Amino acid sequence: MSFRLFTCARCAREILDRHLLKVHGLTWHLKCLKCSVCAMSLGHHNSCFIRNKAFFCKKDYTSANDWVRRAGKDIYHLACFACISCKRQLSTGEEFGLVENQVLCRLHYDIMLLNLQRVSDNGGVAHLEGNLPMDCIPKTAKRPRTSFTSEQLQVMQTQFIRDKNPDAQTLQRLADVTGLSRRVIQVWFQNCRARQKRNQVHDIIPPLGSCKSSEMPLLSDNLLFLASGRLQTH
Amino acid sequence: MSFRLFTCARCAREILDRHLLKVHGLTWHLKCLKCSVCAMSLGHHNSCFIRNKAFFCKKDYTSANDWVRRAGKDIYHLACFACISCKRQLSTGEEFGLVENQVLCRLHYDIMLLNLQRVSDNGGVAHLEGNLPMDCIPKTAKRPRTSFTSEQLQVMQTQFIRDKNPDAQTLQRLADVTGLSRRVIQVWFQNCRARQKRNQVHDIIPPLGSCKSSEMPLLSDNLLFLASGRLQTH
DNA sequence: CACTAATGAGCGGTAAAGAA
């Protein structure tokens, strides 16, 4: 006889409900899984929608296009809520900064602060007229390279085994589940296909390191170098 | 299920606010981030200005540019009042030197004087045109070395036992918890891995001096290289 | 001194950009 103790992802207490609710890889009390907008319980409901790790009832999920975000006293269209530096649209829960009613992602907010610091270190406002913080914001910054969490990788890899070329719909679902943008997901699958193809070649031709000694009687310095994978260049 | 406990940089208590306020690499209660001049809350505000680790509202930041120090007949911005050699901002009451309206801390003022003396001993101004004292000021800024508190070490060591290669997220969490920068945490883990590896090698393979000849008859150079993972090139 | 934080070179892996 085995006891499996399940704890709720929201309240962290043991689940003694008649039914065990499993959503998004986590277990929940029926009444703990709520729409993040209207707070209605989703546990007793037929559908549950996920976007960027937040849960929604159907109504609030579909009306999401009209969503706005509140930041300070101001309200932004969801689409307008993007970093003015790198133009990237920010996700729910993501950190942001506000400078004169302009939205900044965490990264470029920090960069702005650094620049601001540097300016003040170099003698303050003397050279700059008027709008100091704005001048410290890089104008068209590159989008930073995203790094995936292990959970996001898990989701994508699982899908990749099932289907290496997911259609647009599946792509969107993955984006919703992981909280990543559709484009990022798409690029990952492109790169993953390329990676697999590349590695297949290596599977056919065994790498040098795995050769058996009988096949390589001449143990030269070069082999040593290959084995260690590191050459020290003086 | 992971719990992320955030503590406020000002009152050191847990943050249960709806929004987590992150400024300058630290986390704050909304009401704990105040302007250091007028004490108004900045957490509910759109902008927050930083200078020398103090926080200001917009009004007080811009008027803070009026902060000055008087040295001789000249007036300096507070932020400008730093040693041009080591870049360190000088505190109230600290000794300083002035060379062509440039501020020097006591140490680098003395060094400059010494260099000046040496130049004049070696034949004077002949080779140097014009700005003699300035050329005697060392250009290089001193690199600041952080020293960790025992609590910060505690946190990092505890994590190291669990995971020697923490991912980006964990790194950030450690940075948040300790108040250190992400980079500093990363470097500590790199150094700690190297340290462990160094010590392990000594534990397993006794240092050359203590090898007994009977136990190690065939100690070739190649084996040594592979075993230690280190090639000394000269 | 020993110890260790920081720096820099070099490299593997891979997300992103661009061409075809």
Next chain:
DNA sequence: TTCTTTACCGCTCATTAGTG
């Protein structure tokens, strides 16, 4: 789409330099 290239990130190793 695929293929190529670029750029970035994290790592290791060797070295430098700050601290006690």
